Amino acid sequence: MIALKPIRPLALAALCLVPALAAAAEIDGGRLSVLWGVPFAGILLSIALLPMVAPLFWHHHFGKLVLGWSLAFLLPFGAVFGAQAAAAQFVHALVAEYLPFVILLSALFTVAGGIYIRGNLHGTPALNAGILALGAVLASFMGTTGASMLLIRPLIRANDNRRHVAHVVVFFIFIVSNAGGSLTPLGDPPLFLGFLKGVDFFWTVRHIFPETLLLVGVLLALFFALDSWYLRQPGELERRDPTPDSPPAALGFDGKINFVLLLAVVALVLMSGMWQSGVQWTIAGTPVGLPGLVRDLGLISVTLVSLAVTPAKVHADNQFGWGPMQEVAKLFAGIFLTIVPVIAMLKAGVNGPFGAIVSAVTGPDGQPQPAMYFWASGVLSSFLDNAPTYLVFFNTAGGDVATLMSTYASTLAAISAGSVFMGANTYIGNAPNLMVKAIAEDRGVKMPSFFGYMLWSCGILVPLFIAMTFIFF
Numbered sequence: 001m002i003a004l005k006p007i008r009p010l011a012l013a014a015l016c017l018v019p020a021l022a023a024a025a026e027i028d029g030g031r032l033s034v035l036w037g038v039p040f041a042g043i044l045l046s047i048a049l050l051p052m053v054a055p056l057f058w059h060h061h062f063g064k065l066v067l068g069w070s071l072a073f074l075l076p077f078g079a080v081f082g083a084q085a086a087a088a089q090f091v092h093a094l095v096a097e098y099l100p101f102v103i104l105l106s107a108l109f110t111v112a113g114g115i116y117i118r119g120n121l122h123g124t125p126a127l128n129a130g131i132l133a134l135g136a137v138l139a140s141f142m143g144t145t146g147a148s149m150l151l152i153r154p155l156i157r158a159n160d161n162r163r164h165v166a167h168v169v170v171f172f173i174f175i176v177s178n179a180g181g182s183l184t185p186l187g188d189p190p191l192f193l194g195f196l197k198g199v200d201f202f203w204t205v206r207h208i209f210p211e212t213l214l215l216v217g218v219l220l221a222l223f224f225a226l227d228s229w230y231l232r233q234p235g236e237l238e239r240r241d242p243t244p245d246s247p248p249a250a251l252g253f254d255g256k257i258n259f260v261l262l263l264a265v266v267a268l269v270l271m272s273g274m275w276q277s278g279v280q281w282t283i284a285g286t287p288v289g290l291p292g293l294v295r296d297l298g299l300i301s302v303t304l305v306s307l308a309v310t311p312a313k314v315h316a317d318n319q320f321g322w323g324p325m326q327e328v329a330k331l332f333a334g335i336f337l338t339i340v341p342v343i344a345m346l347k348a349g350v351n352g353p354f355g356a357i358v359s360a361v362t363g364p365d366g367q368p369q370p371a372m373y374f375w376a377s378g379v380l381s382s383f384l385d386n387a388p389t390y391l392v393f394f395n396t397a398g399g400d401v402a403t404l405m406s407t408y409a410s411t412l413a414a415i416s417a418g419s420v421f422m423g424a425n426t427y428i429g430n431a432p433n434l435m436v437k438a439i440a441e442d443r444g445v446k447m448p449s450f451f452g453y454m455l456w457s458c459g460i461l462v463p464l465f466i467a468m469t470f471i472f473f
Helices: 005-020 034-053 055-081 083-113 125-158 166-175 189-197 203-231 257-274 290-309 312-317 323-338 340-347 355-359 370-383 386-396 401-405 409-425 431-442 450-472
Strands: 116-118 252-254 280-283 286-289
Touching (some): 055 323, 083 257, 125 257, 166 431, 189 257, 203 450, 257 290, 323 340, 370 386, 386 409, 401 409
């Protein structure tokens, strides 16, 4: 269903070594040099630079580049620590991290792609801001990925007669793909990990709601002002609206069965977090629990059911295709593998190469500094996987959930807000960011480059984060 050509050679190599593995030992990040982070940095720079300087080469060969950077980590690691250790890390990244990620993303992509919103939506500033506001609400209940996949297509279609659409998608990533998912554990993976650690389900609503309201409110106001300015520019509506006379209120849904399947996806994710089971299997040293296995098999079933029951016309109307999913799957295959030593170095705390970062979040009196936790977790979540980053700082702050929810509530709020909000700083800060970008480009929207997008985030988000630091942390 999804082509993952870059990881096939690695998978074959790992399978040859699997029988010899007894356990997937944790990497001692304190023993690693920062040079082990070069392949990860190489993937990031490739994503950032090559679409600008060599777009045709990138379009045709990005999978091969991902494979090259992956091997640049895996082969030297095997030479230094042994083939068994390298294979164990590969299998762990594949089984424990990548496959659950891509299975969930595929299910949401497929189910949301089977829902077509009928009617002539006109991309006015009011309608666009309304869709962004709706997405912000939905994101905390169906996840940032689910809300993003559901709403990005009708939003792009509503603006198909506008000259400037990129800013609409950029604000969509800011609000729907990130900030909106900050209120419940269903919204974003870091908060779900906190929930599994014992953080109350509604704790984030009680402690991060003012921050979320400020961020989303200001972003919506800025977007409305900017979109209104664009709409007033000569030639903004120069492309003819294919359905100018249809009433914008004549709305409806095709593929309604996918709403039921969307609820099934949410239920499966919740089940995997709340179901405690001692049944598990070990694959090359990586434990696979029964709840996670049931979740993944259930998500695959939901994906297949959606493909089977969704009418072909709905997919055609949605211009549904696997291109965006393939791109994200290939890129994150390399990211999940090359990020392994970087996360290990962070987990080593003050004894690791990134000890200065970990030390910076604690004051001279030994007390945590919420402002520093906000920025440390946020900046790292902009470039690394925000879920393990959240766990690193959760444990750095003591790891005692009862204390963090009470005495150090401001610290836990800072970690949570930083991990979720600042995922919007780059295209790779959160999975739906890159997915939304890929879908938009597939629809002909000229999106900013990696650094071009960061100009937007640095110019709009960073000043807001600075203000939030003084107001809340």
